[in-house]
Amino acid sequence: MDQQTVLTKIALNAWQxxxxxxxxxxxxxxxxxxxKEIAPGKNRGIYLMGHLIAIHDALPEILGFGKKAYPDLGAxxxxxxxKTIDKIPTVSELRxxxxxxxxxxxxxxxxxxxxKWFTRHExxxxxxxxxxxxxxxxxxxxTRTNHLAYHxxxxxxxx
Amino acid sequence: MDQQTVLTKIALNAWQxxxxxxxxxxxxxxxxxxxKEIAPGKNRGIYLMGHLIAIHDALPEILGFGKKAYPDLGAxxxxxxxKTIDKIPTVSELRxxxxxxxxxxxxxxxxxxxxKWFTRHExxxxxxxxxxxxxxxxxxxxTRTNHLAYHxxxxxxxx
Numbered sequence: 001m002d003q004q005t006v007l008t009k010i011a012l013n014a015w016q017x018x019x020x021x022x023x024x025x026x027x028x029x030x031x032x033x034x035x036k037e038i039a040p041g042k043n044r045g046i047y048l049m050g051h052l053i054a055i056h057d058a059l060p061e062i063l064g065f066g067k068k069a070y071p072d073l074g075a076x077x078x079x080x081x082x083k084t085i086d087k088i089p090t091v092s093e094l095r096x097x098x099x100x101x102x103x104x105x106x107x108x109x110x111x112x113x114x115x116k117w118f119t120r121h122e123x124x125x126x127x128x129x130x131x132x133x134x135x136x137x138x139x140x141x142x143t144r145t146n147h148l149a150y151h152x153x154x155x156x157x158x159x
Numbered sequence: 160m161d162q163q164t165v166l167t168k169i170a171l172n173a174w175q176x177x178x179x180x181x182x183x184x185x186x187x188x189x190x191x192x193x194x195k196e197i198a199p200g201k202n203r204g205i206y207l208m209g210h211l212i213a214i215h216d217a218l219p220e221i222l223g224f225g226k227k228a229y230p231d232l233g234a235x236x237x238x239x240x241x242k243t244i245d246k247i248p249t250v251s252e253l254r255x256x257x258x259x260x261x262x263x264x265x266x267x268x269x270x271x272x273x274x275k276w277f278t279r280h281e282x283x284x285x286x287x288x289x290x291x292x293x294x295x296x297x298x299x300x301x302t303r304t305n306h307l308a309y310h311x312x313x314x315x316x317x318x
Contacts, residue, residue, distance in 0.1 A: 007166040009293040039198035039316045134168040146308040153309035
């Protein structure tokens, strides 16, 4: 196994472990539970769920394999704080989006050649990339995996 | 920059970002705040702080550059749940240990040649490593970074 493949495998394993844990947690949680705040006065489960979907739905654009499937989610679950917008998707709608976004990523990641992870991500220029080749597609995946772990640690408090 | 160096840099950057954020949070938090539960009935800040110190203090053994500095912490902050042991270190003592453990890691990581990260970690055999070369020292670092992000997401709820 060459170095690129080994490294890509480590990062993809870590992503998949976190994603699978979060998916299992959400599938085993009732709508009622996900509508609760993770701690008094803090974000609700539904907001964190929507937030993660919105962030992960943007990955195809940054990694260069397509457009967002749910471009309206960002305004609700990234820009706006929780409990400031009246009309948001239901937990049931978010469950479908969660499955769809993560299935798409799993499918695309499985087809992505190892060397492509080492190319620049789409939101930076060639010149910047030359200065810092560590800012590649794989670094985006590593950052998003930590972001997911961070919020999953919070979601888990619902149980 | 070769692939090994690029990848090691991504993983080390991610570790350092999470560590720096957690250190800043702890330094800016009062002892009183860290003695609170992160949510009603859940772990206290002091427990999560001790838990992270204990896990990170074991890294030198797994990565092959030394022994644990605080071998007694595991029984208090890993094996035992929070609020089950009467005599635990004070927040002030844990602050010193936090700084010492993370300074040591930063120093050792800065000296570690990139290729060493791609060797097997110390808790697995050569035969297992041959079967799965992705289970190397770098994969341990990636896993611990996600573990840190997970608990840091919880610690942040204290604020």
